[in-house]
Each structure stands twice: as structure tokens, then as C-alpha cells.
Amino acid sequence: MISVKEYTNHTIIIKKSEFICHLIPCSHIEQAKKLISDYSDETATHNCVAYIIGPHERAFDDGEPSGTAGLPMLNVLKMQGLTNIIAIVTRHFGGIKLGAGGLTRAYTQSVAEALKEAEIVEKELVDLYQITIDYSYTRKFEHLLKQFNIKCIHQEYNEQVTYHCYLRDLQFLEQIQDLTNNQFHYERIGSDYLAKEN
Structure with missing residues (x-):
């Protein structure tokens, strides 16, 4: 089983919008709701979520156009073969709209770059x-x-x-x-x- 060793975050700025990716190790689905709440920023425009915990998978766009955030984030986790991980990307809107393609690229990039910062380990x-x-x-x-x-x-x-x-x-x-x-x-x-x- 491959996952992140410990909590990691990484920030990117795209057209004045700030995307903060939080990568959180989580082994028990019962803990997921609390961890998502703990790491989500109530002042942010969106807190988009993707997770793979054991057999459970979820992608959540949190108000972004359907399919532009949670699913692309989930796909990055799957491509890396990761499990027992929650990814949350917190977006602070900077005033410039990115369009559906731009959003998908931004959320994908946010998770992919955070994973480069994280220590990936076999558990x-x-x-x-x-x-x-x-x-x-x-x-x-x-x-x-x-x-x-x-x-x-x-x-x-x-x-x-x-x-x-x-x-x-x-x-x-x-x-x-x-x-x-x-x-x-x-x-x-x-x-x-x-x-x-x-």
C-alpha cells in the first residue's frame, strides 16, 4: 500500500487565484469527515476534495462546475497508485475566471505538485x-x-x-x-x- 508519509501542503497561484493543496494520510473512513472539516478553510471560495481510503473513493467539486475539480484530483491520486489519502484543494478566487479546462488543469496541477513535495512511502x-x-x-x-x-x-x-x-x-x-x-x-x-x- 502506497501513501503519503505525513501531512503535506503546497500552494500555487494561477491568474491571481490561490490554490492550496492539503495531502492528509487517513487509514479509516470514519475519520475522513472530521479531517476534511479540520483542513477546509471556511473563508475560501471552494474546498474541493478527493480521497481514496481502502475501498472508498470520493470526489467533491464544492461549487466548482461539475467534474472540473474533485474528479481530476482523484485521477491524480489513482495515477500515482496511492491509497489511504485525502486531497483537499482550497481555492481563494482572484477575480479572473479560468473556464472549465483551466479549472481542471489548475486542480490537477495543484495535487500533482503537492505530491512532488510529499514523501511517498510504502505502508x-x-x-x-x-x-x-x-x-x-x-x-x-x-x-x-x-x-x-x-x-x-x-x-x-x-x-x-x-x-x-x-x-x-x-x-x-x-x-x-x-x-x-x-x-x-x-x-x-x-x-x-x-x-x-x-
């Missing part, structure tokens, strides 16, 4: 685990995370310490077992697409 599905340990093991545990290059996205400090970590190799759990004399708790709480490691 793989990785399970997310919740791991809970006693405070006395945190220093050694955090050293293990660094040693094994484990991505940890969240920590909670209650009676014990809980970490949310992406685990590619479950042998890491054996390391924690040794470290804590099996005094730890873990459960799989989800999964997401992460860039493949070389």
Missing part, C-alpha cells in the same frame, strides 16, 4: 497494543522502546503506567515479560498503516 498494517506496567519498570521499559525502535503514541499515568505502542514483532512482549518478571498486562486495541521500515 503496512501494524497492530496497536496497550501495555500496562508498574512504575518501577518504566525507565528500563522506555530504554527497551528505544532499543527496539518501537513507536509509542500515548502514555497514561494512573496506579500503573499504560503505553500505547505499535508492535510489528510480538517477540517484544517476551522482552517485557523478562523485564517485569511477567508482571505486566497487554491487549491489542487496534491497528493502523505505518511506513515500512527498511
Whole structure:
């Protein structure tokens, strides 16, 4: 699966209109609506959208003439073989009309140039685990995370310490077992697409 590594934006000016392309990685269709809302500019003339998330595809012209924005943007994503990506092009109208052909070229160019700026990576599905340990093991545990290059996205400090970590190799759990004399708790709480490691 090929996608953008992280959020990227790029701006072009065509006949005084400003086209700002936002490229957003997104692995779950349920997140799409919120991300589109977060990255759309309410003050803009148009916020045109194209996305491919798993089997879901969408193209939205947001008031531009039908077929001149969303679909050309979607086609750029497809030509690059990308998935799990949202492209939003925010247009601030500069006063000069571009015509249907000009709009199609502008929206296509906006996404294509943003993709040149973005880091395109191969991604793989990785399970997310919740791991809970006693405070006395945190220093050694955090050293293990660094040693094994484990991505940890969240920590909670209650009676014990809980970490949310992406685990590619479950042998890491054996390391924690040794470290804590099996005094730890873990459960799989989800999964997401992460860039493949070389």
C-alpha cells in the first residue's frame, strides 16, 4: 500500500487565484469527515476534495462546475497508485475566471505538485497494543522502546503506567515479560498503516 508519509501542503497561484493543496494520510473512513472539516478553510471560495481510503473513493467539486475539480484530483491520486489519502484543494478566487479546462488543469496541477513535495512511502498494517506496567519498570521499559525502535503514541499515568505502542514483532512482549518478571498486562486495541521500515 502506497501513501503519503505525513501531512503535506503546497500552494500555487494561477491568474491571481490561490490554490492550496492539503495531502492528509487517513487509514479509516470514519475519520475522513472530521479531517476534511479540520483542513477546509471556511473563508475560501471552494474546498474541493478527493480521497481514496481502502475501498472508498470520493470526489467533491464544492461549487466548482461539475467534474472540473474533485474528479481530476482523484485521477491524480489513482495515477500515482496511492491509497489511504485525502486531497483537499482550497481555492481563494482572484477575480479572473479560468473556464472549465483551466479549472481542471489548475486542480490537477495543484495535487500533482503537492505530491512532488510529499514523501511517498510504502505502508503496512501494524497492530496497536496497550501495555500496562508498574512504575518501577518504566525507565528500563522506555530504554527497551528505544532499543527496539518501537513507536509509542500515548502514555497514561494512573496506579500503573499504560503505553500505547505499535508492535510489528510480538517477540517484544517476551522482552517485557523478562523485564517485569511477567508482571505486566497487554491487549491489542487496534491497528493502523505505518511506513515500512527498511
